[in-house]
Amino acid sequence: MTDATTGRRRTGGRTTTATADATASTAASDTTSTDVTGVTDVTPTDAGAPGGADATAGGRLAVRKTYKLYVGGAFPRSESGRVYEVRSASGEFLANAAQGSRKDVRDAVVAARAAVAGWSGATAYNRGQVLYRVAEVLEGRRAQFVDEVAAAEGVGRDEAGRLVDASVDRVVWYAGWTDKVAQVLGTLNPVAGPFFNVSAPEPTGVVGVLAPQRSSLLGLVSVLAPVVATGNTAVVVASASRPLPAVTLAEVLATSDVPGGVVNLVTAHTAEVAGWLAAHRDVNAIDLAGAAGAEGVVWGDLEAAAADNLKRVLRPALDGDEAVEPDWALEPGLGRLRAFLETKTVWHPKGI
Numbered sequence: 001m002t003d004a005t006t007g008r009r010r011t012g013g014r015t016t017t018a019t020a021d022a023t024a025s026t027a028a029s030d031t032t033s034t035d036v037t038g039v040t041d042v043t044p045t046d047a048g049a050p051g052g053a054d055a056t057a058g059g060r061l062a063v064r065k066t067y068k069l070y071v072g073g074a075f076p077r078s079e080s081g082r083v084y085e086v087r088s089a090s091g092e093f094l095a096n097a098a099q100g101s102r103k104d105v106r107d108a109v110v111a112a113r114a115a116v117a118g119w120s121g122a123t124a125y126n127r128g129q130v131l132y133r134v135a136e137v138l139e140g141r142r143a144q145f146v147d148e149v150a151a152a153e154g155v156g157r158d159e160a161g162r163l164v165d166a167s168v169d170r171v172v173w174y175a176g177w178t179d180k181v182a183q184v185l186g187t188l189n190p191v192a193g194p195f196f197n198v199s200a201p202e203p204t205g206v207v208g209v210l211a212p213q214r215s216s217l218l219g220l221v222s223v224l225a226p227v228v229a230t231g232n233t234a235v236v237v238a239s240a241s242r243p244l245p246a247v248t249l250a251e252v253l254a255t256s257d258v259p260g261g262v263v264n265l266v267t268a269h270t271a272e273v274a275g276w277l278a279a280h281r282d283v284n285a286i287d288l289a290g291a292a293g294a295e296g297v298v299w300g301d302l303e304a305a306a307a308d309n310l311k312r313v314l315r316p317a318l319d320g321d322e323a324v325e326p327d328w329a330l331e332p333g334l335g336r337l338r339a340f341l342e343t344k345t346v347w348h349p350k351g352i
Contacts, residue, residue: 064093064095064096065095065096066083066095066096066097066098067086067095067096067097067098067243067244067247067267068098068247069098069100069104069108069264069265069266069267070247070250070251070253070254070263070264070265071104071107071108071111071264071265071266072107072108072111072114072260072261072264073111073254073259073260073261074260075250075254076107077098078098078099078100078101078104078268079101079103079104079107080099080100080101080103080104082098082099082101083096083097083098083099084096084097084099084269086241086242086243086244087241088151088152088154089151089152089153089154090154092151094151094244095244097243097244097247097267098267099267099268099269100237100266100267100268100273101268101272101273102272102273102276104266104268104273105235105237105266105268105273105276105277105280106276106280108235108264108265108266109206109235109264109277109280109282109283110282111260111261111264112206112233112234112235112261112262112264113205113206113233113282114261115233115259115260115261115262116203116205116206116232116233118259119228119231119232119233119259119262120202120203120205120231120232122231123179124178124179124181124182124231125178125179127178127228127229127231128175128176128177128178128179128229129175129257130256130257130258131171131172131174131175131178131225131228131229132171132172132175133256133257134171134175134252134253134256134258135168135171135172135175136256137252137255137256138164138167138168138171138249138252139168141248141252142161142164142165142168144248145160145164145167145217145245145248146160146161146164147160148216148217148244148245148248149163149164149216149217149245151244152216152241152242152244152245153214153215153216153242163215163217163218164217166218166328166329167217167218167221170218170221170222170225170332171221171225173225173332174225174226174229174337175225175229177229177334177337178229178230181201181229181230181334181337181341182200182201184334185201185334185337185338185341185343186198186199186200186201186343187199189345191347194349194350194351195347195348195349195350196346196347196348196349196350197345197346197347197348198345198346198348199343199344199345199346200343200344200345200346201230201338201341201342201343201344202231202341202342202343202344203230203231203232203340203341203342204232204284204285204312204340204341204342205232205233205284205285206232206233206234206235206282206283206284206285207227207232207233207234207235207283207284207285207286207287207340208234208235208237208277208278208280208283208285208286208287209223209224209227209234209235209236209237209286209287209289209290210237210270210274210277210286210287210288210289210290210291210294211223211224211236211237211238211239211246211289211290212239212289212290212292212325212328213239213240213241213242213270213290213292213293213294213325214239214242214293214325215325215328216239216242216243216244216245216246217245217246217249218328218329219289219325219328220236220238220239220245220246220249221249222328222332222336223287223289223290223336224236224263226332226336226337226339226340227287227336227340228258228262228263229337230337230340230341232284232285232340233261233262233263233264234262234263234264235264235266235277235283236263236264236265236266237266237268237270237273237274237277237290238265238266238267238268239270239290240267240268240269240270240294240295243267246265246267247265247267249265250263250265269295269296270290270291270294270295270296270297271294271295271296271297274290274291274294274297274302275301275302275305278302278303278305278306278311279305279306279308281308281309283309283311284311284312285311285312285313285314285339285340286302286306286311286312286313286314287314287336287339287340288302288303288313288314288315288316289314289316289325291316291323292316292317292323292324292325293323293324293325299315299316299323303315312339312340314336314339314340
């Protein structure tokens with residue numbers, strides 16, 4: 001029975017509120033409802049939704065990546081079948097990366113050697129166009145690079161954005177030098193005789209590059225761009241602890257106009273493969289920038305190994321245990337362009 005004045009219903013000596021009953025009924029209908037066919041529809045709640053670091057905003061599990069090497073324009077797995085975990089600066093798992101081996105380095109050198117003739121034979125203007133295209137694609141993937149640099153180096157997104165922008169600008173800077181470096185570093189020599197005497201820079205050939213360990217993108221671009229801008233091909237050993245921006249850069253190269261084999265990237269523990277790269281007799285030069293700060297690497301030993309076939313060696317900043325990475329934000333100058341060029345001098349008789 002319901003009291004008309006209070007809206008209360010008396011049941012067996014207890015007084016209940018009609019509004020409360022209606023609310024309870026509504027809550028129950030939100031959870032379970034039965035249609036005319038007798039099929040029960042259960043609405044899921046947030047209590048059972050997956051969450052945590054492995055879940056996306058929509059509640060689904062994130063796809064964890066296993067990044068591969070970049071050799072000869074393709075993305076093969078390491079011949080060893082090994083991978084290692086890549087973690088952010090704060091220790092969070094990011095992805096798996098292929099752990100390259102001696103055989104992977106040898107395969108990369110073979111691919112780089114095969115690409116030397118075509119790349120060094122291209123016009124300087126064409127190489128500049130290709131590098132400029134790399135800058136375009138790199139900037140098109142700016143958001144991804146910002147995320148990866150921020151995670152790898154433990155910096156904020158604003159600082160990561162500045163590093164990515166500086167990397168794009170660095171590629172453009174070197175792209176502009178491809179057809180000017182010969183005029184700056186070459187010369188017409190005065191000689192005592194009826195001859196023209198011309199000195200002109202030429203590419204060294206295959207260059208091994210140990211990528212900087214700390215600067216995952218700007219440092220990498222700063223050591224790689226001058227190598228390819230001057231007509232060389234490269235075998236790059238990425239930063240062991242911060243390889244993801246390097247692998248993403250390889251994806252940029254693969255989708256730009258860079259011919260396969262011009263740049264080859266191996267992700268590995270630097271101490272495991274650096275010695276093999278330095279001693280390889282089909283490598284003409286090596287940049288030891290990444291030896292500074294690499295665990296288990298003594299750059300002096302690598303320099304000694306490189307002397308076996310008279311490689312050109314670009315040492316890291318400072319000497320011995322004090323070797324450090326330079327400030328990559330500074331204007332690079334022509335030092336790295338000059339480092340991997342040979343000078344050819346030609347004598348030609350006048351009047352012929």
